[in-house]
Amino acid sequence: MSFKQTLIKRQEFILVTVLLLIAAYMPLSNRFLDVVNPFHMSLFSINLIGQIICFAILAMALDFVWGFAGILSLGHGVFFGIGGYVMGFYLINASFAETKVLPDFMLYMGWKDFPLFFQIFKYLSVSIAMAVLLTFAIAGIFGFATFRSRINGVYFSIITQALTYALMLMLFINDLGLGGNNGMTGFRSLAGYKLADISTQIGLASVSCIVLAILYLLLRYIVKSSFGQAMIGVRDDEARLRFLGFRTDRIKLFAWCLSAAVAAIAGLLYVPQVGIINPNIVSPMLSVEIAVWVAIGGRGTLIGAIIGATLVNGLKFWLSAKAPSVWPFILAAVTLLITIGLSNGLWGGTLQLLSRSHARRGV
């Protein structure tokens, strides 16, 4: 087998290996390599990688439902936000248990006690389960209503975008008691580990890599299965599939809810690494950007989404520090160039080049 064929055939193996190597390398390099060593990784860069990995999970979630089932969501930030906020609820619980001081936003609202509502999220395991359940519930109700009414294509996208905007406006309301426009911060510990500790932050970044690898394998398994072919059927010719006896609304609903849950998991991992959660996480901007990452990386490949999210966010962190004013122009230019020149995105294009001799494409 030539190098090219190996790369194509073993994509999933290579990706998972790389992710696990990064997960192992980050703590080792930080702990054992000297600060002056070029292979040493600072806490700052590790934290950055951790955040980028969360965006990669988020992009992969969107690619699963957009690239395979053809459902373009411009509101995946909603589910990312649900995960993020639930993690926020848990983290303020943990802070309160430690300091017995109410979070700032509760003091501003004149609350005397830690409210009962937030106490649901006292335990990490319960919070994670709640985040997933809440996501299933919201994605389920929304998906059920829209897919049954056969709302498709751009109409669906517009509704998801509106949903994101509505949720953001709602979260901006201070009286809602979820922190309002300042959001929630002042997190201290997660499952007993101090968030200020270097080891905790490195651990979170490594866990993010491992979670990405596991979720990738799960989604990869599904898109390769007969169910995944049915998703592709929905994407390419939903009517045909219906006339073959498929209840396409159920296929879409399952894919949609699963994708939403993956996005929520990304949110759960993201918040302890950035140390704050505020309504900007569900801004329409972010939700559109997710689609841009997927488009740049190449939709319908899963790996493309991971590559797209990593590259764009890596560039963004680097350039928005060096030249913040030009960043939007660069992103726009990259998006345009790829849309025109590489309609299958970076990874889709690479695969096409590699397998030009074979008569196959995509999955």
Next chain:
Amino acid sequence: MAYGVGHCSCSAGRTQDEESEMQNDTAIYVNGLNVKFGGFAAITNLTIEILYGQTRAIIGPNGAGKTTFMDVITGKTRPQSGEVLLDKKLDLTSIDEPSIARKGIGRKFQKPSIFEALSVEKNIELAVRKGLGFFAMLSSKFSLTQRTQINEILAIINLENERDRMAGTLSHGQKQWLEIGMLLVADPKVILLDEPVAGMTDHETDKTAELIASLRSPTRAIVVVEHDMDFVNKIADIVSVLHEGQLLAEGSMEKVRNDPRVVQVYLGR
């Protein structure tokens, strides 16, 4: 190629009693059908009875309501009034497309509707699923019977050697056959074919006629919408002519051809 699918192992779902009961019984019964789109009457007071064992051709000029007729039978369009029954008992206007498909009505669209991003074999596999068995779908498992069926279908539509090819790279004719193959999987009682030979070469048209002839079975009704009169003549037992949403004439090709009204609105042009 010359054997009927109705007699292959995939008809195992039917009992002997059912088979004999169906002979020369009504498959599709349409009575007093009216379909309007806004102010436009697509079908007016149409009554058609299609029998098992029959190959029925529906012809007529563009806009005569041929495709609408198929849309109504398959549940895509709901009529304003009228009866549409399968086996004279099941009301097709009250159930949705997947349910109708599962009751044994298969439809081929005018434009080849196959999943181009999947291989030929995967297309048939997807059809074999019929949308049933969530966990079987996730685990991609097929029973031995299903595997045999997939191979049989591939043989019938003559695409055995193309099974790993991406469906999008097939020729136009092969795409049409693949779509017909996807219908056969369900061993349908009723097959609706919307312009199956449009855009085909003469050679492909002949092969399609052969294929459709091989699908005839006493327990199956075949309905073909087509403009190609030679093709219709070759395959149809009985021809219905639609004009402006109404039934203009019905009978053998010979009879219809000599009907002065038909000549005037359709054939003469």
